[in-house]
Amino acid sequence: MQLLAPMMLLGATAVTVPIALHFFYRARYKPLPWAPMKFLKEAIEQTSRRLKFQEWVLLALRCLALVLLALAIARPGRESASPSGNETIDAVFVFDTSYSMAARDGERTRIERAKEAALAVLETLPNKSSVQVYSCADRAHLLGPVSRYNRDQAKQVIQGVEVTSLATDFLPGLTDALTAAESGTAPAKEIYVFSDLQQTGFTRQQGAVRAKCEEIKARANLVFIRCGNPERKVSNVSITDVKLIAAIPHTRTRVPFVVTVRNTGREPIRGVKVSLELDGKAVERDVVQIEHIDAGANAEVTLTGSLDEAGARLLAVFVDGDGLEGDNVLYKIVGVRDKVRVLLVAHPFAGQPATDAGDWFARKALVPFDADRDRDKIEKYFIETESVLPQEVSPDKLAGKDIVYLLNAAARTDDPLSGLPPAFVTKLAEFVRAGGGLVIGCGDLVQADAYNRVFGGAGLLPFPLARGTWEATDSAPFVPAAESIDATSVLGQVKPYTDWLRRATLTRVLKLDEAAPNGGRVLMRTTDGKPLVASRVVGEGEVIFFATSLDETWGRMMSDGQLAVPMTTYLVAHLTGRKVPGGTRTAGDTLTWAPPVTAPGFELVKPRPRGAKPGDKVRPRVKLPEPKAEVGQKLTVSTADALVAGEYAIVPVGAPETDGITFAVNPDLRETENLDAITDSELEKLLGFRPAIITAGAGTETAVRERRTRGEWTHWFLLGLLFLLIGEAAWAWSCGKAW
Template structure:
């Protein structure tokens, strides 16, 4: 318990007054002997005990009256945090949940954030004079936005209507941590922290243990109130765009490409009348398609087709409508529309007389799956070179490199295999976003490969080779297992028919064993295994690029994988090409909250981050970035972390137009709408370990806040007891016939 006016407890010392009167105020009289009194002596002795008992009760009632008066003047409360007495100044901290689920419409035309703003203004109106206000925004990070003068409530009133949702997901721990810091900096005798939120379960569950501790810490010094902005029982109808990908081809100029849009119903009811549209570079490329009857939790693929005319980075935008949560109804992806893709095939056995024994023959055929007379005009342009002919300067003109049974240099004869300067440049090529595919064979000697390309050298092998090739027979070959295909990966389609059937048709008689354990295995990933668990296709991300290793040969000497006996090689080659070329896209696609990283060609000078315009803004806001720093490989690196809003960002040099520089598509964090369940009071009590004060945002918010403050002070109850004690004392004194 605490007291708003503890000095008033000194008045309790007045309890000595009735005690003094009781013992020292006596009626004065003289003793007169009277024989008749002897007869009354016995009766007086009988009544004296009754009179003393009545006087003791009267004394206790009078002492109680004085004690209750002192207690009422001291204004008792629950504790130090809850001493929110009326009339006392309050340091109020208003924490707003700005995750995109707060943009949900509960059916009356108001979003949950609109309700939060109205409720917050009601809280400000209820504050006593000389109170202060601080406003904190909270998604999965916190930001104290003012006002500049915390005692200027008018500034806070003007600031609150400007708040908007972000693309972040719910996490209340950062907001409460910032609120605790803000509350501690206050000087008023009373501190109050309000969370304005739809109270989505995700915000409490992401860091539940730490959040529970922080709430206990807050409650020790502040009054903590949850303001529910939305209806606990109303279910929100929502669909989200989770992805959009090109199907069957690599985006290139003068082509019409089908894109598959994944739409998921994250609500609790069937979504009907959902409309899906596709835009490229801000222009609609196909009429809107309507989808009916998406069941809760169901993901529906929608195929939309767009014409690609211009080469370079293009923004592909999907928009949906028809639900009550617009925050996840837009999905942007930066795609690189290519005029041509140039592939270098480094062949260790370029047998021009018998091309069927050369891996480059099969790979080149799979890269250009068109009629022979059309290969020259096809957008994929492969070129073949012998391993002894390659040099570092060749890599500047290619997007993808294949090493096909290419021998590595040996200590005895460094010129017998891939040149050292070529391997060094190849490492830089991959790290800067290039793609590398390595096929095995009899010239892939394990010791030389591990020393030159593996963990002992350039670090380009997903896993080191662990020994001589494992042999099988044609009657009992190694067979890839479709059920082993890693998901998610660019080969995920091989887990399902018809590609899974094609993969089962592959037979392998020789296979490189790989060391999937040990220091050199860190970062490697097995994408496909054989039926007996041996790695078949593996990969490793190196810098901004990626390496894919096939543990058998890519000609027909070890396997039928590249030949006509298998229908798997062409789709494998196309999926690999699409995946590796997609990594080298200026800018890129990110999720809200993730940093944007760019390597400017010139490190000198200043750069700005151009953020997407918010509601009511025509142009994006420019934010100054720190200077470029040397990153991996000595490359200049710029990093932007202010990415809470979803939309299109650019990093541009100072003084350059907003349209220059790489474009980044930042999409909302879909964890916020993956589960739209909100927490009840019982849920909050279980998760936080105490029953919190929860009020509903609405017309009565101001009155509810005032009532919450009144409940924290016991003065009314003490005054009521004082009245009852005073009435009891008066009645008892009258019964006893006492005048004072």
């Protein structure tokens, strides 16, 4: 039993007062001889035993009343943290480091409140107790201290806790916390979770979280420290997307970027400003203010930026004016090119010279100029094409190319003089896996069996080809269905392109075997549901397969310039974007690089602060573990230490950033899908029991001390005292006794 006010037990010495009165009262009697008393002696002797018994009962009741009063004032209770009587505790602190913890409630952020509360809880731990500190978002990480019994180290660790760009999930932190607590030697275990108690942290893996909390309840004391105001609704705008519409990024151009922002809060927000940076340089002319966004609504703004240098450029979009900074930025690696080089492999039209091959429509869509009038423009244009016949193409033609078009190109059969050479097909598969793009258009020379054997065997078909084609008439042709386009695909759902699609007419469509799983997906269908365009990701590259011809032999899809040019632009922008080294990732993703040369070691270059100049040497570096390669596989370097949004690079030790690979890491937007905090009653319902929940603030230390006793017994002692006094009064009245 624990006494919160043990000095009050001194009041129990008042029990001597009724004892003294009892014996003093007896001492006042003096024997006096009196003759009539002889007649009363017999009656007195008969009742003396009853009188003594009544007096002893009254004495006991009065003494017990004073003892109960003293105990009640001393505030007795049972020490729940030390059931065996040992005062030491193994404590584990779990900090929610998701970026909602950076929201402000008043003058301080929630993570600052969490640190203050943790230091207060640390002061309540008995001597020789241990403490371990974990960070937790969607993964848990032990922060320290080096010695679990060193409180000074623990204070330093707590003060150094920082938020990440990850989303909330309490399960990893609770799991590791229980394991850490049970690794200690003290019989009492306490786990403290410092968080704004965001709903999604409990509901993302609701069943597993409930089971883990029940397990912790059976083995330790689980206490949630609420570090935010559940009544406060955070105003927040997230940047959900930034893309180039119908534009292929190349040098010496000013490119429009369409930015999509979403109000994830519960109330409308006004006056949000959107700005753009390219390689750390702000584009001041294109700061746009959004006057009003309703709750749950999206808004789009267009910003433009000049692309001056070729290579991987870092695009950053920022918003200002909401209550949470964690998702106020979106990064994207944009591959800027001086030239885009395309190889066109096509048979000539029947009875026509090779110069009039079946790639004419594709070339016109790629380079939309007249060959005679605009020769100077063609030579200066950023897209270069090279045409070659299928039977004459060689593997060295792929050198320096970005995209390959196979237009009605026959796969080689038994005739060594027909179709694509096997060596070229083998090199083409390597080209795609390395990040190249491949576009396949059909025609009369595309035979299902040969294509399945040659290209299917090389892993370059989204679906196996079925024998035969679907036929239509000029009066009732097949028509592409714009509504069938996968919204996340390369083709997009952008007007007026989708309106132009309805003008295309097709007379033949090759059959695809959709029932055979091959890693592909259909991007667009005809209005009667036939698969028209399919794709398959192969390594770092992608294959786009048209089940119709890309000339006029099977329809009029490519002969309409208003349709052919934007569709080709989408394809080229998408396929060249896949070849950008590094790329865009989400916080917590694993960054992987296959370096072209070996090095004694590699480093992860972390983000520079916003506003720093690109040349500033402010980016910290972390040595990465030695890379390993499986037998027959390339050497790869990997790290999962990209927890904060920004620009990262993997480079050889000591090498400049340009010698490695660059990654853009964005916040995990799952964090702001629902910013509501869970209430005490909701948490009780979700877990199946009422956990201890303490609000961070000035009374945290006192609240923790009181919670450490599993309910004081003071009210029971006072209730017992009340009944005792009532019983004593009734007994005294019946006996004719009083104080």
